[in-house]
Amino acid sequence: MRIRLKVWRQENQQDPGKMMTYVLGDINPHMSFLEMLDTLNEQLLQEGSRPVEFDHDCREGICGQCGIMINGRAHGPLKNTTTCQLHMRSFKDNEEIVIEPFRATAFPVKCDLKVDRTAFDRVIASGGFISVNTGQAPEANSIPISSPDVEAAFDAAACIGCGACVAVCKNSSAALFTSAKISHMVLLPQGEIEAQTRVRSMVDQMDAEGFGHCSNTEACEAECPQQISVLHIARMNYEYNKAQVLKK
Amino acid sequence: MGQWKQQTLSRKNWMAFTGLFLCLYLVIHLLGNLQLFLPEERAHRQFNLYSHILSGNIIIKIISYILFASIIGHVVYAIIITLTNTRARKVKYHYDRRGAVSKWYSRNMGLLGTVIFIFLVIHLRDFWYVYKFGNLPLDAQGHKDLYILVISVYSELWYVLLYVVCMVALCYHLLHGFFSAARTLGLYHPRYAKGVRIFGWVFSIVICTGFAAMPVYVHFLK
Numbered sequence: 001m002r003i004r005l006k007v008w009r010q011e012n013q014q015d016p017g018k019m020m021t022y023v024l025g026d027i028n029p030h031m032s033f034l035e036m037l038d039t040l041n042e043q044l045l046q047e048g049s050r051p052v053e054f055d056h057d058c059r060e061g062i063c064g065q066c067g068i069m070i071n072g073r074a075h076g077p078l079k080n081t082t083t084c085q086l087h088m089r090s091f092k093d094n095e096e097i098v099i100e101p102f103r104a105t106a107f108p109v110k111c112d113l114k115v116d117r118t119a120f121d122r123v124i125a126s127g128g129f130i131s132v133n134t135g136q137a138p139e140a141n142s143i144p145i146s147s148p149d150v151e152a153a154f155d156a157a158a159c160i161g162c163g164a165c166v167a168v169c170k171n172s173s174a175a176l177f178t179s180a181k182i183s184h185m186v187l188l189p190q191g192e193i194e195a196q197t198r199v200r201s202m203v204d205q206m207d208a209e210g211f212g213h214c215s216n217t218e219a220c221e222a223e224c225p226q227q228i229s230v231l232h233i234a235r236m237n238y239e240y241n242k243a244q245v246l247k248k
Numbered sequence: 249m250g251q252w253k254q255q256t257l258s259r260k261n262w263m264a265f266t267g268l269f270l271c272l273y274l275v276i277h278l279l280g281n282l283q284l285f286l287p288e289e290r291a292h293r294q295f296n297l298y299s300h301i302l303s304g305n306i307i308i309k310i311i312s313y314i315l316f317a318s319i320i321g322h323v324v325y326a327i328i329i330t331l332t333n334t335r336a337r338k339v340k341y342h343y344d345r346r347g348a349v350s351k352w353y354s355r356n357m358g359l360l361g362t363v364i365f366i367f368l369v370i371h372l373r374d375f376w377y378v379y380k381f382g383n384l385p386l387d388a389q390g391h392k393d394l395y396i397l398v399i400s401v402y403s404e405l406w407y408v409l410l411y412v413v414c415m416v417a418l419c420y421h422l423l424h425g426f427f428s429a430a431r432t433l434g435l436y437h438p439r440y441a442k443g444v445r446i447f448g449w450v451f452s453i454v455i456c457t458g459f460a461a462m463p464v465y466v467h468f469l470k
Contacts, residue, residue: 008342019342072345079349098343105336168346170355172336173256203257212336213256213329215357216428222349231436238434240257 001027001088004096005040007052010109017109019098029089033076034059034066036088054113061085061225064160067167068113069100074164074223082162082225102167106174106209119209120161120177126205127198128181130190143189156183158226165220165228171212176220178206179236180228186239196243203240256332257432259325264429266322271426271451273315278458284398285465292387292395299379300391323365330358353420354428360421367414374401402466415460422452 003024010017024043027036034056041051057065066083070076076086091097099113107115159180166174182199185191191198214233221230280302283295302308353360375397378384384392402408426448427441435441 006343069341069343072341072343073348074346100341100343103337103339103341105338109339168349170346170350171333173333203255207255210336211256212333213260214432215329215333215354216424216431217350217354219346219350230431231438231441234431234434234436234441237257237260237432238436241261241434244258 001029001091001093003027003036003088003091003094006096006098007040007112008100008109009052009112010101012111013108027088029087031088032059032084033070033086033088034084052113053111055115056084059084062160064162064225067102067115067162067164069098069102069167071098074102074168075162075225079222080225080227082160085225102163104163104166104172104211106172106211107163107166115163117161117163119211120163120174122209123174123178123202123205124181127194127200127202128185130185131194132190145188149187153184153187156180156187156228156232159184159224159228160226162225164223164225166211168219168223169212169214170217170219171215173214173220174206174209174211175214175233175236176224176228176230178202179232182236182239183232186235195239196246199236199239199243200247203236256329259329259332260432262321262325263329264432266318266325267425267429269314269318270322271422271429273311273318274455274459278455281462282458284395284462288470293389295395295398296387296391296393297389299394303379319365319368323361326358326361351424354424357421357424360417363414363417364421367410367417370410399466399470402463405467408463408467411463412460415456418459419452419456422455423449426451 005022005024006019007022008017009020022040022043024036024040027039031039034054037052037054044051054068055065057063059066061082061084064082067075068083070083070086075081075083077090078086101107101109101113101115103109106119107117110116157180159177161177163177165176166172169175182202185198186195216230216233218230221228280298283298284291286294347355375394378397379392379394384394384397387393387395402411427445430444430448431441435444
Protein backbone atom coordinates (compact mmCIF):
# COMPACT_ATOMS: atom_id res chain seq x y z
CA MET A 1 0.00 0.00 0.00
CA ARG A 2 1.02 3.55 -0.65
CA ILE A 3 -0.40 6.28 1.54
CA ARG A 4 -0.13 10.03 1.99
CA LEU A 5 -0.15 11.24 5.56
CA LYS A 6 -1.02 14.72 6.76
CA VAL A 7 0.24 14.81 10.32
CA TRP A 8 -0.05 17.54 12.96
CA ARG A 9 3.47 18.60 14.00
CA GLN A 10 3.96 20.74 17.08
CA GLU A 11 7.26 21.15 18.95
CA ASN A 12 5.80 22.00 22.35
CA GLN A 13 2.80 23.58 24.04
CA GLN A 14 3.82 27.09 22.97
CA ASP A 15 4.41 26.21 19.31
CA PRO A 16 1.37 27.03 17.12
CA GLY A 17 1.93 23.81 15.15
CA LYS A 18 1.12 22.92 11.55
CA MET A 19 0.13 20.03 9.28
CA MET A 20 3.00 18.24 7.47
CA THR A 21 2.69 15.84 4.55
CA TYR A 22 4.58 12.53 4.36
CA VAL A 23 4.39 9.74 1.79
CA LEU A 24 4.86 6.11 2.79
CA GLY A 25 5.49 3.72 -0.08
CA ASP A 26 5.51 0.24 1.34
CA ILE A 27 2.75 -0.30 3.88
CA ASN A 28 1.44 -3.75 4.66
CA PRO A 29 -2.39 -3.73 4.92
CA HIS A 30 -2.15 -6.03 7.98
CA MET A 31 -0.10 -3.49 9.92
CA SER A 32 -1.83 -1.79 12.80
CA PHE A 33 -2.17 1.96 12.53
CA LEU A 34 0.50 2.45 15.19
CA GLU A 35 2.90 0.13 13.33
CA MET A 36 2.36 2.32 10.30
CA LEU A 37 3.33 5.34 12.45
CA ASP A 38 6.41 3.38 13.65
CA THR A 39 7.32 2.88 9.98
CA LEU A 40 6.92 6.61 9.39
CA ASN A 41 9.18 7.35 12.36
CA GLU A 42 11.89 4.95 11.12
CA GLN A 43 11.80 6.78 7.80
CA LEU A 44 12.01 10.16 9.56
CA LEU A 45 14.94 9.00 11.73
CA GLN A 46 16.82 7.78 8.66
CA GLU A 47 16.29 11.21 7.10
CA GLY A 48 17.60 12.77 10.29
CA SER A 49 14.29 14.46 11.18
CA ARG A 50 12.45 14.42 14.49
CA PRO A 51 10.05 11.46 14.75
CA VAL A 52 6.32 12.02 15.30
CA GLU A 53 5.49 11.68 18.98
CA PHE A 54 2.34 9.77 19.87
CA ASP A 55 1.00 8.03 22.98
CA HIS A 56 0.71 4.26 23.11
CA ASP A 57 1.28 1.48 25.60
CA CYS A 58 -0.31 -1.97 25.50
CA ARG A 59 -1.30 -2.00 21.81
CA GLU A 60 -3.99 -4.50 22.77
CA GLY A 61 -6.89 -2.04 23.04
CA ILE A 62 -7.15 -2.11 26.82
CA CYS A 63 -4.90 0.59 28.25
CA GLY A 64 -6.45 3.73 26.78
CA GLN A 65 -3.12 5.40 26.03
CA CYS A 66 -3.34 5.67 22.26
CA GLY A 67 -5.87 8.12 20.95
CA ILE A 68 -5.67 10.31 17.89
CA MET A 69 -8.06 11.85 15.39
CA ILE A 70 -7.78 9.96 12.13
CA ASN A 71 -9.58 11.40 9.11
CA GLY A 72 -11.70 13.56 11.39
CA ARG A 73 -12.86 10.70 13.63
CA ALA A 74 -11.69 9.77 17.13
CA HIS A 75 -9.65 6.52 16.91
CA GLY A 76 -10.26 6.45 13.14
CA PRO A 77 -13.07 5.30 10.87
CA LEU A 78 -14.22 2.27 12.89
CA LYS A 79 -16.72 2.63 15.72
CA ASN A 80 -15.86 1.44 19.25
CA THR A 81 -12.20 0.74 18.45
CA THR A 82 -8.95 2.07 19.86
CA THR A 83 -6.32 3.46 17.50
CA CYS A 84 -4.03 0.48 18.12
CA GLN A 85 -6.77 -1.96 17.05
CA LEU A 86 -7.24 -0.14 13.76
CA HIS A 87 -5.45 -1.74 10.82
CA MET A 88 -4.26 -0.34 7.52
CA ARG A 89 -6.73 -2.60 5.69
CA SER A 90 -9.40 -0.12 6.77
CA PHE A 91 -7.86 2.38 4.33
CA LYS A 92 -7.60 2.40 0.56
CA ASP A 93 -4.39 2.30 -1.46
CA ASN A 94 -3.15 5.85 -2.22
CA GLU A 95 -5.49 7.29 0.38
CA GLU A 96 -4.69 10.54 2.13
CA ILE A 97 -4.95 10.13 5.90
CA VAL A 98 -5.22 13.19 8.15
CA ILE A 99 -3.86 12.65 11.67
CA GLU A 100 -4.43 15.15 14.47
CA PRO A 101 -4.26 15.09 18.25
CA PHE A 102 -7.45 14.97 20.34
CA ARG A 103 -8.49 18.59 20.75
CA ALA A 104 -9.98 20.15 23.86
CA THR A 105 -8.93 23.06 26.03
CA ALA A 106 -8.70 20.60 28.94
CA PHE A 107 -6.35 18.39 26.85
CA PRO A 108 -3.47 20.71 25.86
CA VAL A 109 -1.22 19.34 23.11
CA LYS A 110 2.20 18.53 24.55
CA CYS A 111 3.98 17.54 21.36
CA ASP A 112 2.73 16.41 17.90
CA LEU A 113 -0.05 13.90 18.65
CA LYS A 114 0.55 13.69 22.40
CA VAL A 115 -1.99 15.43 24.61
CA ASP A 116 -1.99 16.02 28.35
CA ARG A 117 -4.94 14.07 29.76
CA THR A 118 -4.12 14.59 33.43
CA ALA A 119 -7.43 16.49 33.69
CA PHE A 120 -9.01 13.02 33.83
CA ASP A 121 -6.68 12.02 36.67
CA ARG A 122 -7.71 15.10 38.65
CA VAL A 123 -11.40 14.29 38.09
CA ILE A 124 -10.77 10.78 39.47
CA ALA A 125 -8.71 12.10 42.38
CA SER A 126 -11.52 14.46 43.36
CA GLY A 127 -13.88 11.62 44.28
CA GLY A 128 -13.36 8.41 42.33
CA PHE A 129 -12.52 6.35 45.38
CA ILE A 130 -14.05 4.79 48.51
CA SER A 131 -12.76 5.64 51.98
CA VAL A 132 -11.77 2.47 53.84
CA ASN A 133 -9.11 1.71 56.39
CA THR A 134 -6.24 -0.14 54.83
CA GLY A 135 -5.04 -3.38 56.33
CA GLN A 136 -5.81 -6.99 55.66
CA ALA A 137 -7.98 -7.65 52.63
CA PRO A 138 -11.54 -8.07 53.95
CA GLU A 139 -13.56 -11.24 53.45
CA ALA A 140 -14.98 -10.93 49.91
CA ASN A 141 -18.32 -12.53 50.72
CA SER A 142 -19.12 -10.36 53.74
CA ILE A 143 -21.00 -7.82 51.59
CA PRO A 144 -23.56 -9.53 49.34
CA ILE A 145 -23.86 -7.92 45.90
CA SER A 146 -26.24 -9.15 43.21
CA SER A 147 -24.78 -10.37 39.96
CA PRO A 148 -26.62 -7.80 37.75
CA ASP A 149 -25.27 -4.99 39.96
CA VAL A 150 -21.75 -6.32 39.68
CA GLU A 151 -22.10 -6.60 35.91
CA ALA A 152 -23.52 -3.07 35.60
CA ALA A 153 -20.75 -1.63 37.80
CA PHE A 154 -18.16 -3.51 35.80
CA ASP A 155 -19.57 -2.23 32.50
CA ALA A 156 -18.98 1.29 33.80
CA ALA A 157 -15.58 0.40 35.24
CA ALA A 158 -14.51 -0.81 31.78
CA CYS A 159 -13.82 2.82 30.80
CA ILE A 160 -10.15 3.05 29.89
CA GLY A 161 -10.00 6.86 30.04
CA CYS A 162 -8.71 7.27 26.48
CA GLY A 163 -10.45 10.62 26.01
CA ALA A 164 -12.21 9.78 22.74
CA CYS A 165 -15.52 10.88 24.30
CA VAL A 166 -14.13 14.37 24.84
CA ALA A 167 -12.45 14.45 21.44
CA VAL A 168 -15.58 13.50 19.52
CA CYS A 169 -17.96 15.66 21.55
CA LYS A 170 -18.94 18.90 19.85
CA ASN A 171 -18.81 20.56 23.27
CA SER A 172 -15.67 18.75 24.54
CA SER A 173 -17.75 17.41 27.40
CA ALA A 174 -16.26 14.83 29.76
CA ALA A 175 -19.72 13.67 30.85
CA LEU A 176 -19.29 10.08 29.63
CA PHE A 177 -15.95 9.63 31.39
CA THR A 178 -17.02 11.25 34.67
CA SER A 179 -20.37 9.48 34.69
CA ALA A 180 -18.75 6.08 34.07
CA LYS A 181 -16.58 6.60 37.16
CA ILE A 182 -19.56 7.77 39.22
CA SER A 183 -21.76 4.85 38.06
CA HIS A 184 -19.00 2.35 38.72
CA MET A 185 -18.84 3.43 42.37
CA VAL A 186 -22.48 4.18 43.12
CA LEU A 187 -23.73 0.82 41.85
CA LEU A 188 -21.78 -0.99 44.56
CA PRO A 189 -22.65 -0.88 48.29
CA GLN A 190 -19.13 0.26 49.20
CA GLY A 191 -19.41 3.24 46.87
CA GLU A 192 -22.95 4.18 47.72
CA ILE A 193 -21.91 5.59 51.11
CA GLU A 194 -20.05 8.59 49.67
CA ALA A 195 -22.32 8.96 46.64
CA GLN A 196 -23.42 12.52 47.32
CA THR A 197 -20.07 14.10 48.14
CA ARG A 198 -18.47 12.16 45.29
CA VAL A 199 -20.82 13.31 42.56
CA ARG A 200 -20.62 16.92 43.68
CA SER A 201 -16.85 17.08 43.84
CA MET A 202 -16.31 15.14 40.63
CA VAL A 203 -18.73 17.35 38.70
CA ASP A 204 -17.05 20.39 40.28
CA GLN A 205 -13.65 19.17 39.14
CA MET A 206 -14.95 18.30 35.66
CA ASP A 207 -16.19 21.88 35.32
CA ALA A 208 -13.00 23.36 36.77
CA GLU A 209 -10.94 21.54 34.14
CA GLY A 210 -12.83 23.43 31.42
CA PHE A 211 -14.84 20.63 29.82
CA GLY A 212 -18.08 21.67 28.11
CA HIS A 213 -21.73 20.76 28.69
CA CYS A 214 -23.22 17.46 27.65
CA SER A 215 -25.88 18.02 24.98
CA ASN A 216 -26.75 14.33 24.59
CA THR A 217 -25.68 13.94 20.96
CA GLU A 218 -24.47 10.44 21.93
CA ALA A 219 -21.40 10.68 19.68
CA CYS A 220 -19.30 9.60 22.69
CA GLU A 221 -20.98 6.22 23.00
CA ALA A 222 -20.52 5.57 19.28
CA GLU A 223 -16.76 6.21 19.45
CA CYS A 224 -16.05 4.77 22.90
CA PRO A 225 -13.76 1.72 22.57
CA GLN A 226 -15.48 0.17 25.60
CA GLN A 227 -19.01 1.06 24.45
CA ILE A 228 -19.75 2.81 27.74
CA SER A 229 -23.48 3.56 27.67
CA VAL A 230 -24.74 7.14 27.61
CA LEU A 231 -27.27 6.05 30.24
CA HIS A 232 -24.41 6.45 32.73
CA ILE A 233 -24.62 10.17 31.98
CA ALA A 234 -28.30 10.03 32.95
CA ARG A 235 -27.33 8.24 36.16
CA MET A 236 -24.73 10.92 36.94
CA ASN A 237 -27.39 13.60 36.38
CA TYR A 238 -29.77 11.71 38.66
CA GLU A 239 -27.14 11.33 41.38
CA TYR A 240 -26.15 14.97 41.02
CA ASN A 241 -29.74 16.23 41.22
CA LYS A 242 -30.40 13.96 44.19
CA ALA A 243 -27.29 15.28 45.93
CA GLN A 244 -28.27 18.89 45.24
CA VAL A 245 -31.81 18.37 46.56
CA LEU A 246 -30.70 16.48 49.69
CA LYS A 247 -27.78 18.78 50.46
CA LYS A 248 -28.01 20.12 54.02
CA MET B 249 -18.81 25.66 46.68
CA GLY B 250 -21.68 28.09 47.08
CA GLN B 251 -25.20 26.79 47.41
CA TRP B 252 -26.31 28.29 44.09
CA LYS B 253 -23.08 28.11 42.14
CA GLN B 254 -23.92 27.35 38.55
CA GLN B 255 -22.40 24.18 37.18
CA THR B 256 -22.65 22.55 33.77
CA LEU B 257 -25.26 20.15 35.12
CA SER B 258 -27.39 22.77 36.85
CA ARG B 259 -27.42 24.97 33.74
CA LYS B 260 -28.61 22.00 31.72
CA ASN B 261 -31.31 21.40 34.34
CA TRP B 262 -32.68 24.88 33.70
CA MET B 263 -32.65 24.19 29.97
CA ALA B 264 -34.63 21.00 30.64
CA PHE B 265 -37.15 22.62 33.01
CA THR B 266 -37.87 25.57 30.74
CA GLY B 267 -37.90 23.34 27.65
CA LEU B 268 -40.37 20.89 29.17
CA PHE B 269 -42.62 23.74 30.32
CA LEU B 270 -42.61 25.08 26.76
CA CYS B 271 -43.52 21.55 25.56
CA LEU B 272 -46.49 21.53 27.93
CA TYR B 273 -47.53 24.92 26.61
CA LEU B 274 -47.35 23.59 23.03
CA VAL B 275 -49.90 20.90 23.94
CA ILE B 276 -52.36 23.41 25.41
CA HIS B 277 -51.83 25.83 22.52
CA LEU B 278 -52.43 23.07 19.99
CA LEU B 279 -55.54 21.75 21.73
CA GLY B 280 -57.06 25.24 21.90
CA ASN B 281 -56.31 26.03 18.29
CA LEU B 282 -57.83 22.78 17.07
CA GLN B 283 -61.08 24.81 17.15
CA LEU B 284 -59.95 26.33 13.85
CA PHE B 285 -60.80 22.98 12.21
CA LEU B 286 -64.48 23.27 13.23
CA PRO B 287 -67.12 24.15 10.58
CA GLU B 288 -66.75 27.78 9.48
CA GLU B 289 -69.48 29.47 11.51
CA ARG B 290 -68.93 27.51 14.69
CA ALA B 291 -65.15 27.97 14.44
CA HIS B 292 -65.60 31.72 14.06
CA ARG B 293 -67.83 32.05 17.12
CA GLN B 294 -66.09 29.55 19.35
CA PHE B 295 -62.51 30.64 18.57
CA ASN B 296 -63.27 34.27 19.38
CA LEU B 297 -65.05 33.28 22.59
CA TYR B 298 -62.11 31.05 23.54
CA SER B 299 -59.56 33.84 23.06
CA HIS B 300 -61.82 36.26 24.93
CA ILE B 301 -62.05 33.90 27.94
CA LEU B 302 -58.30 33.24 27.91
CA SER B 303 -57.30 36.89 27.73
CA GLY B 304 -59.51 37.77 30.70
CA ASN B 305 -58.33 34.97 33.00
CA ILE B 306 -55.85 35.81 35.78
CA ILE B 307 -54.42 32.25 35.88
CA ILE B 308 -53.79 32.36 32.15
CA LYS B 309 -52.09 35.70 32.68
CA ILE B 310 -49.76 34.22 35.31
CA ILE B 311 -49.01 31.27 33.05
CA SER B 312 -48.25 33.65 30.20
CA TYR B 313 -45.66 35.44 32.36
CA ILE B 314 -44.07 32.10 33.27
CA LEU B 315 -44.13 31.29 29.57
CA PHE B 316 -42.29 34.48 28.59
CA ALA B 317 -39.82 33.90 31.43
CA SER B 318 -39.26 30.33 30.21
CA ILE B 319 -38.59 31.45 26.65
CA ILE B 320 -36.12 34.09 27.83
CA GLY B 321 -34.52 31.67 30.33
CA HIS B 322 -34.17 28.96 27.67
CA VAL B 323 -32.51 31.44 25.28
CA VAL B 324 -30.22 33.00 27.91
CA TYR B 325 -29.03 29.60 29.20
CA ALA B 326 -28.57 28.39 25.62
CA ILE B 327 -26.26 31.35 24.98
CA ILE B 328 -24.29 30.85 28.23
CA ILE B 329 -23.93 27.11 27.54
CA THR B 330 -22.86 27.67 23.94
CA LEU B 331 -20.24 30.24 24.97
CA THR B 332 -18.82 27.87 27.63
CA ASN B 333 -18.74 25.06 25.09
CA THR B 334 -16.87 27.23 22.59
CA ARG B 335 -14.23 27.92 25.24
CA ALA B 336 -13.89 24.17 25.87
CA ARG B 337 -12.27 23.73 22.43
CA LYS B 338 -10.37 26.77 21.26
CA VAL B 339 -8.37 25.02 18.52
CA LYS B 340 -10.63 23.44 15.92
CA TYR B 341 -9.95 20.22 14.03
CA HIS B 342 -8.40 20.67 10.59
CA TYR B 343 -10.38 17.83 9.17
CA ASP B 344 -13.63 17.05 10.93
CA ARG B 345 -15.86 14.07 10.20
CA ARG B 346 -17.26 13.63 13.69
CA GLY B 347 -20.73 14.30 12.34
CA ALA B 348 -20.87 10.69 11.12
CA VAL B 349 -21.61 9.40 14.62
CA SER B 350 -24.42 11.69 15.75
CA LYS B 351 -27.64 13.14 14.38
CA TRP B 352 -27.33 16.52 12.60
CA TYR B 353 -30.22 18.01 14.53
CA SER B 354 -28.71 17.02 17.88
CA ARG B 355 -25.61 19.06 16.97
CA ASN B 356 -27.57 22.05 15.66
CA MET B 357 -30.04 22.73 18.45
CA GLY B 358 -28.82 26.33 18.62
CA LEU B 359 -29.47 26.92 14.93
CA LEU B 360 -32.91 25.29 15.09
CA GLY B 361 -33.63 27.26 18.26
CA THR B 362 -32.70 30.52 16.52
CA VAL B 363 -35.15 29.73 13.70
CA ILE B 364 -37.85 29.02 16.30
CA PHE B 365 -37.04 32.24 18.18
CA ILE B 366 -37.32 34.35 15.02
CA PHE B 367 -40.57 32.55 14.26
CA LEU B 368 -41.85 33.37 17.75
CA VAL B 369 -41.14 37.07 17.25
CA ILE B 370 -43.05 37.04 13.94
CA HIS B 371 -45.85 34.93 15.39
CA LEU B 372 -46.31 37.16 18.46
CA ARG B 373 -46.29 40.28 16.29
CA ASP B 374 -48.93 38.76 13.97
CA PHE B 375 -51.41 37.64 16.62
CA TRP B 376 -50.54 38.45 20.23
CA TYR B 377 -49.54 42.07 19.55
CA VAL B 378 -52.48 42.78 17.26
CA TYR B 379 -54.95 41.16 19.69
CA LYS B 380 -53.55 43.03 22.67
CA PHE B 381 -52.71 46.44 21.21
CA GLY B 382 -54.19 46.53 17.67
CA ASN B 383 -57.65 47.64 16.54
CA LEU B 384 -59.50 44.41 15.86
CA PRO B 385 -63.15 44.55 14.69
CA LEU B 386 -65.72 42.97 17.03
CA ASP B 387 -67.75 39.91 16.07
CA ALA B 388 -71.53 39.41 16.56
CA GLN B 389 -71.03 38.52 20.24
CA GLY B 390 -68.95 41.64 20.85
CA HIS B 391 -65.64 39.77 21.20
CA LYS B 392 -62.48 40.83 19.37
CA ASP B 393 -62.51 39.04 16.00
CA LEU B 394 -59.25 37.10 16.18
CA TYR B 395 -60.66 34.51 13.79
CA ILE B 396 -60.81 37.00 10.89
CA LEU B 397 -57.21 37.96 11.64
CA VAL B 398 -56.13 34.29 11.46
CA ILE B 399 -57.91 33.86 8.12
CA SER B 400 -56.37 37.01 6.64
CA VAL B 401 -52.82 36.24 7.86
CA TYR B 402 -52.93 32.73 6.40
CA SER B 403 -54.39 33.88 3.07
CA GLU B 404 -50.86 34.67 1.84
CA LEU B 405 -49.09 31.59 0.49
CA TRP B 406 -45.54 32.61 1.40
CA TYR B 407 -46.69 33.09 4.98
CA VAL B 408 -48.12 29.58 5.06
CA LEU B 409 -44.82 28.28 3.73
CA LEU B 410 -42.88 30.21 6.41
CA TYR B 411 -45.05 28.70 9.13
CA VAL B 412 -44.64 25.18 7.77
CA VAL B 413 -40.84 25.52 7.49
CA CYS B 414 -40.64 26.83 11.07
CA MET B 415 -42.75 23.90 12.28
CA VAL B 416 -40.27 21.52 10.62
CA ALA B 417 -37.48 23.28 12.55
CA LEU B 418 -39.52 22.97 15.75
CA CYS B 419 -40.07 19.27 15.05
CA TYR B 420 -36.34 18.57 14.76
CA HIS B 421 -35.67 20.71 17.86
CA LEU B 422 -38.18 18.63 19.83
CA LEU B 423 -36.97 15.31 18.39
CA HIS B 424 -33.72 15.88 20.22
CA GLY B 425 -34.88 18.23 22.96
CA PHE B 426 -37.58 16.11 24.55
CA PHE B 427 -35.52 13.02 25.29
CA SER B 428 -32.46 15.13 26.02
CA ALA B 429 -34.38 16.96 28.76
CA ALA B 430 -35.42 13.65 30.33
CA ARG B 431 -31.80 12.48 30.32
CA THR B 432 -30.55 15.74 31.79
CA LEU B 433 -33.02 15.36 34.62
CA GLY B 434 -31.62 11.89 35.27
CA LEU B 435 -33.85 9.27 33.70
CA TYR B 436 -31.39 6.38 33.53
CA HIS B 437 -33.64 3.33 33.60
CA PRO B 438 -33.12 1.71 30.18
CA ARG B 439 -36.74 0.68 29.64
CA TYR B 440 -38.28 4.04 30.60
CA ALA B 441 -35.54 5.96 28.82
CA LYS B 442 -36.44 4.10 25.63
CA GLY B 443 -40.14 4.74 26.28
CA VAL B 444 -39.57 8.47 26.77
CA ARG B 445 -37.55 8.58 23.59
CA ILE B 446 -40.33 6.97 21.54
CA PHE B 447 -42.91 9.18 23.25
CA GLY B 448 -40.74 12.20 22.37
CA TRP B 449 -40.67 11.24 18.69
CA VAL B 450 -44.45 10.78 18.58
CA PHE B 451 -44.95 14.00 20.56
CA SER B 452 -42.74 16.06 18.21
CA ILE B 453 -44.38 14.76 15.07
CA VAL B 454 -47.96 15.07 16.35
CA ILE B 455 -47.46 18.59 17.74
CA CYS B 456 -45.64 19.95 14.71
CA THR B 457 -47.94 18.30 12.16
CA GLY B 458 -50.91 19.72 14.08
CA PHE B 459 -49.51 23.26 14.05
CA ALA B 460 -48.36 23.07 10.42
CA ALA B 461 -51.79 21.79 9.35
CA MET B 462 -53.52 24.95 10.63
CA PRO B 463 -52.18 27.53 8.14
CA VAL B 464 -52.38 24.95 5.33
CA TYR B 465 -56.00 24.13 6.17
CA VAL B 466 -56.99 27.79 6.52
CA HIS B 467 -55.22 28.76 3.29
CA PHE B 468 -56.55 26.02 1.04
CA LEU B 469 -59.92 25.12 2.54
CA LYS B 470 -61.35 28.39 3.90
